[in-house]
Amino acid sequence: MRIGIFTQPLKDNYGGILQNLALQRVLRRMGHYPVTIDYDIWRPPLLGRIRLGVQNLFRKSKLSGRRFDIERFVCAQINMTSRVSTDRQLKHCMKTNHFDVVLTGSDQVWRRAYNPRLDWSFLSFANKLPRIAYAASIGIDYWDFTEEETCRCAELLKNFIAVSVREASAVELCRKYFGRNDVKVVLDPTMLLDASDYPSINGAATDRPYVFTYILDWDYCKGRIVESLTKELGLPEYSSEYNSFGKKLEKRLSIEGWLAGISNANLVICDSFHGTAFSILNHRPFIVLCNSERGNTRMQWLLELFGLQDRMVQDVSEVDSLAPIDWDSIDTILNRERIKSINFLNTALKSV
Known part of the structure; x- marks a missing residue:
């Protein structure tokens, strides 16, 4: 049809x-x-x-x-x-x-x-x-x-x-x-x-480990969380929208570059529904920052579906208690x- x-x-x-x-x-x-x-x-x-x-x-x-x-x-x-x-x-x-x-x-x-x-x-x-x-x-x-x-x-x-x-x-x-x-x-x-079904550029976004951020609506609290986590992990931030200081990139990534940025990241931090979805598809450790302006309901439901509600945080102190994600369990639910x-x-x- x-x-x-x-x-x-x-x-x-x-x-x-x-x-x-x-x-x-x-x-x-x-x-x-x-x-x-x-x-x-x-x-x-x-x-x-x-x-x-x-x-x-x-x-x-x-x-x-x-x-x-x-x-x-x-x-x-x-x-x-x-x-x-x-x-x-x-x-x-x-x-x-x-x-x-x-x-x-x-x-x-x-x-x-x-x-x-x-x-x-x-x-x-x-x-x-x-x-x-x-x-x-x-x-x-x-x-x-x-x-x-x-x-x-x-x-x-x-x-x-x-x-x-x-x-x-x-x-x-x-x-x-x-x-x-x-x-x-x-x-x-x-x-x-599957993640492999999507077009992507070959190789990682950078030659070394990094934290990938996709922040659609920056505020001070989000910037503080990103800055604290990158310092704690000792990893550079690789951003696709706003960085931890609230600066919006002049030259943003292509779609293939955005997909590669997520799929090769050591950690993804986002306030986006699809940033969350692609982190799950690519088995990337991730943290979701609340985004009431665009609607938290969508992300909350997605996280609840996979038993990952604790991945949505409002303060950096909540990150320390996060357990590693059981990807086998996630894939069972996804299938x-x-x-x-x-x-x-x-x-x-x-x-x-």
Whole structure:
């Protein structure tokens, strides 16, 4: 079947891109033809667009760095439609792509704060096509939809033949506010593949042992934890976003470089869901720093699933009591959850 996938705009988000890559690969292994709907609603004002255009003419060398790396990776690894940003364009996209089914997920497609068009995330544009939600994430464990949004999305969700979410708290939210009692919890698509399935550069990020940090939202407490741990271990910090001093890297890593940074690290410190997921996939010792701004619920559920709740810390003193991770036990849980998640997808698609 030809499957249209609706997820968050990929842009230059490591986890967002990799979860979409993983879902496409899993669907292709099942014998389907997945295509991601490439959309981005936000557009700067006219003067802003002109300014950006002029800047781009004189900054090709800079833009050819990370942005080129990301675009190259996405073009090579992910099958996408042409870009859409309006209802008219989306309607044309649906008409010309001849999808047999449309799927929403994964990532925080149902996080209200991240979606100016919630109705799109609930596949309002799918007309009479079968609809599936795979590992859709609300991201928080409380309700912030308006009454009007709740009614609209609940009505749209009635058209779904199968619904799954990425964290357990979303099951109850869907039951209470959408009236769906059949919602399942499944793995994020990134965890349906093995670490070896992902493209990566050869070799370690550096020639010596290091601590890899992926801090999306820096604050003093996080910086203090990173600084304390690197000093205690006697290892340098290799960062992919903000370092321990709150400085954001001018030249960030390619996706392959980010994957290699995690897979070869002696320790990973992150405040990211996908940083956590790839640490688990690669059997890397890791520590998760709380990130309430982006939503701790997602990471807490993932850690609870694997019995690793103590890996989320708020102070450096909590690190000393951490026991080594039993990776055999982790793999047992991972394999069990993979079977459940892939069975959900197979069953949903066979019902189309």
